[in-house]
Amino acid sequence: MKEMIIVLAMADMTALGSIRTWPGLLVAATGDEIWVRGIAPDTTDIQLRKLPAKHTFLADTQERLFLPGKHTPHDTLKKMSWEAIASFITVELPVSAMPAHAGEDYAVRLAPTTVTGEPFAILTSLEHWKAYADTAPLIRLQRLSFAVCETGEVLIIGTPVPSMPGKVFTLRDNILLPAGYDFDPPVIGQLIPKWSGTESDTLLLFRVDGQWEKIPGQVFVRASRSAIRLTNTF
Amino acid sequence: MTLTEFISSLINEGKVTVAPFIKPFDPDDIRLANVHLKQHYDDDSTDMPGQVPPYDPEAALWAACYLYRAVQFIQIRRLGEDDIKAHLLPFTGVHSPSAVYAADLTLRYMPGLFDLAKGLGPGDPLVKELEIMAAQWPLSMAAVAAIVPEDLSLIMQHPSLKIAYIDRIIHARDFRKCRHPECLPLVQEALGSHAAILWPEFEIDLTVHT
Numbered sequence: 010m011k012e013m014i015i016v017l018a019m020a021d022m023t024a025l026g027s028i029r030t031w032p033g034l035l036v037a038a039t040g041d042e043i044w045v046r047g048i049a050p051d052t053t054d055i056q057l058r059k060l061p062a063k064h065t066f067l068a069d070t071q072e073r074l075f076l077p078g079k080h081t082p083h084d085t086l087k088k089m090s091w092e093a094i095a096s097f098i099t100v101e102l103p104v105s106a107m108p109a110h111a112g113e114d115y116a117v118r119l120a121p122t123t124v125t126g127e128p129f130a131i132l133t134s135l136e137h138w139k140a141y142a143d144t145a146p147l148i149r150l151q152r153l154s155f156a157v158c159e160t161g162e163v164l165i166i167g168t169p170v171p172s173m174p175g176k177v178f179t180l181r182d183n184i185l186l187p188a189g190y191d192f193d194p195p196v197i198g199q200l201i202p203k204w205s206g207t208e209s210d211t212l213l214l215f216r217v218d219g220q221w222e223k224i225p226g227q228v229f230v231r232a233s234r235s236a237i238r239l240t241n242t243f
Numbered sequence: 244m245t246l247t248e249f250i251s252s253l254i255n256e257g258k259v260t261v262a263p264f265i266k267p268f269d270p271d272d273i274r275l276a277n278v279h280l281k282q283h284y285d286d287d288s289t290d291m292p293g294q295v296p297p298y299d300p301e302a303a304l305w306a307a308c309y310l311y312r313a314v315q316f317i318q319i320r321r322l323g324e325d326d327i328k329a330h331l332l333p334f335t336g337v338h339s340p341s342a343v344y345a346a347d348l349t350l351r352y353m354p355g356l357f358d359l360a361k362g363l364g365p366g367d368p369l370v371k372e373l374e375i376m377a378a379q380w381p382l383s384m385a386a387v388a389a390i391v392p393e394d395l396s397l398i399m400q401h402p403s404l405k406i407a408y409i410d411r412i413i414h415a416r417d418f419r420k421c422r423h424p425e426c427l428p429l430v431q432e433a434l435g436s437h438a439a440i441l442w443p444e445f446e447i448d449l450t451v452h453t
Contacts, residue, residue, distance in 0.1 A: 053282050144292050144402070146433035147410035148441050169437040235289040 013048040014074065014086070015057075016064040022098070027056045029098050036097040037089035044089060117201070117219045119186070120193035126179030128188055130166040132214075133175030135240065138163045141173045142237040153232040156224060157240055164214065164224065165232070178214065185214040247275040249311050253352055254283055261315045265322070265330060268308065277304060283348050292406035295344055302342035305334050307349045309376070310356070316369050317359050324368040331372050333379075340401035343382050350383035357387055385411035388419070395425055409433055413442065421445065 017024065019041045028034065033047040048057065050067055066074040066083065073082040135157060142150060153167035170177060178185040182202050192198045201213065210226030230236050244252070244260045246268050253259050268276075280303040288295040312330045316322055336342055356373065363370050377384045381392030385408055398404045409429045412420040421430045430445070431438075438446040 053278060055282075055286060144406055146406070146413070148413050148433060149437075152441075169435075169440060233290060234292065238289050 011050070011070050012046055012068050013050045013052060014044060014046045014066045014068050015048065015060060015062040016066075017043045017045070017060060017062055019043055021061045024060050025094065025098055027059065029094055031094070034094040035091040036094045037091045038097075039087070039089055045094070046086075046091065117197060117215070117221065118193040119190040119215060119217055119219055121189055122191035122195075124191065126181065126186075126188070127168070128170040128177045129168060129180035130164060130178040130185050130212075130214075131170050131173065131175040132162060132164050132178065133173055135161045135163050137173045137175065138165065139237055139240075141171050142232065142234055145171065150232045150234065154229040155232055155237070156228045156230070166212070166229065167232075180212075183209070183212055185212055187215065187217050190215075190217060245269070245272045245276075246307060246311055247272055247279055249314075250276055250279045250283070250307050250349065253310075253349065254279075257352075259314060261311060261318060263319065265312070265315060265319075265326070273304070276307060280304060280307060280345075280348060284345065287348060291344075291403055292410070293403040295403050296339070296341040296401055299336070299339070299341035299345035301336045301345075302334060303345035303348055305336065306346035309334075310349050310352060313353075313356055313369075313373060314359075317356065317363075327368055327372055331376070333376065338379075338397060340397055340404055343380070343397050343401075343404060346380060347383045350380050353377060353380075353383055354386045357389075382408050382411075385417075385420070386415045388415070388417055391419060392423075395423070399425055405429065416442070416444070418445070 019038065022043055025036070025043070025045065028045075031048075034045060035047050037044045037046075042063070046068070065077055067077060068074055068086060069082075072086040074084045074086055075081070076083045138155065149169065149171065152169070153165055153171065155163055155165045157163050165171060166180075177188040179188055180186075181198065184198065184201055186192075186198075192201070212224045212226070213221055214224055215221045230240075244262060249259050249261065277300060281298060281300065284295075284298050284303065309331060316327060316331065334342065334346065353373075357377075360367075360370055360373060374390070377387065377390045378392065381390070381395055382398050382404060384390040384392070395408070398408045409426060410433075412426065413430060413433060420426060434441050434445065
């Protein structure tokens with residue numbers, strides 16, 4: 010056997026991004042399928058095994074296709090137009106997992122307040138988050154979710170808020186306010202959700218200087234050691 | 244089902260079938276099973292706290308074979324005590340944190356096996372054998388309330404295994420194991436000042452018992 014060939018649905022094309030930099034891979038599109046060839050037959054890399062492959066074949070030098078573990082050919086490789094995976098899948102600059110939508114037209118002000126609220130979120134660095142997760146008790150991690158932006162900032166939500174360096178926020182009506190701050194005047198807080206057109210699963214994160222960002226609920230990932238360890242910024 | 248298929252199905256689907264008779268594992272099957280187990284070690288270690296112990300292939304393979312045979316003995320009831328003694332062999336390698344973690348890759352599924360064995364009588368030789376084995380692998384039996392470990396030294400001497408064990412006994416909400424003298428301070432540290440949120444019953448229970 011000279012190579013492994015995998016077949017994916019066209020809809021799963023973006024999944025190939027994880028192996029885009031592997032040398033020697035060729036890709037061909039046929040119908041609603043994508044065929045990938047040039048994979049070493051003994052490859053067990055986790056990136057490959059995570060691909061949503063519809064079929065996996067081993068091909069011999071005569072381009073006969075074998076199902077894994079079978080000794081008789083299943084089919085022969087059809088003629089297709091093969092091209093290098095790097096040109097088949099072009100690179101797009103990653104969008105922020107924490108997409109920022111800065112408020113432009115509304116000058117919202119925040120001011121220190123004596124009214125205390127329970128901490129609900131912390132904005133910290135990916136480095137601190139990874140260090141915390143490395144040895145944090147699972148019972149604490151399981152209650153948290155996180156979102157990362159390309160600058161390496163991480164917003165962690167859930168209680169109890171983990172103890173680590175960072176900026177702590179309280180939650181009120183889907184609004185994350187810096188701990189110890191409130192709107193000036195406070196009544197503005199009641200108008201913000203309606204004014205911003207925020208969806209129910211979206212958080213509005215306000216900075217002390219009044220700048221704010223919309224953070225959609227779907228960008229949050231449940232915290233687990235593997236999810237945190239495998240998170241990297243570009 | 245081969246040993247390799249057994250391991251793969253256990254890890255990926257959480258369900259297994261076994262051959263309806265006992266025969267030695269094919270050498271090629273053993274070779275592939277080793278590859279799968281090492282891969283599982285690499286994958287699983289990303290979810291473990293801290294730095295896991297180095298891989299112990301002997302312990303990993305022993306545990307996988309043991310589990311396979313144990314399932315067979317539950318399924319094939321005509322097999323007797325002599326067969327159990329001949330095929331459910333204890334681990335003969337060095338007991339170390341590496342062996343504990345490598346064996347745990349498959350032995351952690353033993354609690355499900357105990358559920359299957361519930362239908363057998365308490366005096367059944369298979370149940371006795373499983374209980375003897377289980378007592379020697381406390382990390383993997385953390386979720387089995389009936390197995391109360393006597394010696395946690397191998398777990399407690401390794402930072403990663405120690406945290407993983409505390410995680411598991413908290414997850415199992417096992418008061419008895421959490422009150423073990425070696426574990427109680429670690430459980431309290433894990434809960435911190437948030438026990439009332441994370442595990443209210445534990446806080447109440449400590450109030451009653453201390």
